[in-house]
Amino acid sequence: AQKITQTQPGMFVQEKEAVTLDCTYDTSDPSYGLFWYKQPSSGEMIFLIYQGSYDQQNATEGRYSLNFQKARKSANLVISASQLGDSAMYFCAMRETNTGFQKLVFGTGTRLLVSP
């Protein structure tokens, strides 16, 4: 069964610094997709970045990049030049594609606090 592990309950970073949020996954399916979402205190889940298991390059979206290490089954999110508005919960999620089911399995999340 697929599983997502986020081992950092909380992370602190100063404004303008870079931060890495860890995510490891477990699946026996060779085809899968990995997602990162941000959840501010308002509750809405905001899609940040996606990485497919067969993608050759690490995904990047603006200040977000995904450090994808397939052999280690890790998909860490790197946020460069942190901003105060980055303070939120961050969830890593996975979807196995071969089952045909579109459900996402989420990790427990990491709370990021950006200080001035």
Add this chain to the structure above:
Amino acid sequence: EAGVTQSPTHLIKTRGQQATLRCSPISGHTSVYWYQQALGLGLQFLLWYDEGEERNRGNFPPRFSGRQFPNYSSELNVNALELEDSALYLCASSLMGLRAGTDTQYFGPGTRLTVL
């Protein structure tokens, strides 16, 4: 372009009552997903609807049910409410659902259900 919308924002019910939560997907999206985010339990997949049909269901009792309308909006019904049903219910939509290998899910702001 409008995002996923959900109503109501908050809902307060008593044990044994029924709750109805509504979701409108992003225009053009045909798949709708429901997730429950309860304290201490994380984000759990509830239901997936695509083209009006229920395609997959998570590990929830039958008193959690729903439907998808011809305009692709969706309704989640929770019967015989229990205290542990108190949670944030998030709806997401995606463009292609069944027809995609991996399809990004975009979430709405959620409905916070409180059962007294």
